Amino acid sequence: MAYTLYPLKSIPANLVSRIAEIHMGDAGLLTKLGYPFVLRYFEGALTDKDSFGFFAKDEETGEIMGFSLASPQPSALTSKLTEEKIWFIRNIFKVMFTKPLAFLQMVISSVTIRGQMYEPNTIECVYFTVDPKFRGRGLGRTLQNALVEKGRELGYKKIYASVETWNIASLKATQANGFKIIKTFREGIYFRHRLERELKEA
Numbered sequence: 430m431a432y433t434l435y436p437l438k439s440i441p442a443n444l445v446s447r448i449a450e451i452h453m454g455d456a457g458l459l460t461k462l463g464y465p466f467v468l469r470y471f472e473g474a475l476t477d478k479d480s481f482g483f484f485a486k487d488e489e490t491g492e493i494m495g496f497s498l499a500s501p502q503p504s505a506l507t508s509k510l511t512e513e514k515i516w517f518i519r520n521i522f523k524v525m526f527t528k529p530l531a532f533l534q535m536v537i538s539s540v541t542i543r544g545q546m547y548e549p550n551t552i553e554c555v556y557f558t559v560d561p562k563f564r565g566r567g568l569g570r571t572l573q574n575a576l577v578e579k580g581r582e583l584g585y586k587k588i589y590a591s592v593e594t595w596n597i598a599s600l601k602a603t604q605a606n607g608f609k610i611i612k613t614f615r616e617g618i619y620f621r622h623r624l625e626r627e628l629k630e631a
């Protein structure tokens with residue numbers, strides 16, 4: 430499998446939808462809200478000044494195989510979903526009526542996020558997702574490790590990730606990248622581990 434990693438923000442605008450499609454393979458809340466939210470989220474993330482990430486491109490076919498995204502302020506990325514009020518109200522109403530459980534989870538998660546303490550010099554590995562065709566061959570781990578290396582280069586002190594307890598592939602990749610489980614907590618229907626890794630020597 431020959432591929433190259435590129436900075437996520439260098440992706441051509443017409444391929445952002447491919448990132449959103451790949452992300453639909455993630456089982457989290459954003460996916461449950463539906464494709465329009467996923468696409469809008471990544472369009473916002475790519476214009477956010479502090480977020481960064483990578484995408485992997487198959488050198489033979491040019492296909493995008495997976496991506497990773499990190500941010501020092503993940504809530505700023507979610508907030509971008511509400512920036513265009515009419516779009517947000519129209520789409521959130523659809524979610525309320527067609528996916529009431531996802532709506533309820535969104536309310537619970539936004540309260541939980543507000544309760545989390547902001548940690549300076551810390552980034553979150555917000556997402557890393559690999560197209561199912563390319564899973565199980567080390568790409569997820571490589572994409573996440575690229576966030577670790579870039580985070581260190583940018584001078585951040587710590588990186589953390591929130592991984593659902595059932596998500597063995599993500600847990601294994603994250604632990605192989607040097608993250609340690611700090612705590613396990615509940616967020617609505619989700620049971621998650623918080624994993625952290627120091628980026629600077631003490």
Ligand SMILES: CC(C)(COP(=O)(O)OP(=O)(O)OC[C@H]1O[C@@H](n2cnc3c(N)ncnc32)[C@H](O)[C@@H]1OP(=O)(O)O)[C@@H](O)C(=O)NCCC(=O)NCCS
Nearest residue numbers: 454455557558559564565566567568569570598599601602
């Ligand atoms: C998580 C994800 C990115 C991992 O990508 P990947 O390219 O398949 O992962 P890797 O090949 O780097 O594998 C990482 C480890 O998980 C193991 N693994 C991969 N798939 C697995 C599976 N389905 N079950 C158990 N272990 C698995 C690998 O053997 C490897 O372990 P090792 O280091 O001991 O060999 C991918 O499964 C995915 O896109 N999942 C959906 C999105 C998601 O859940 N993202 C993470 C959100 S926190």
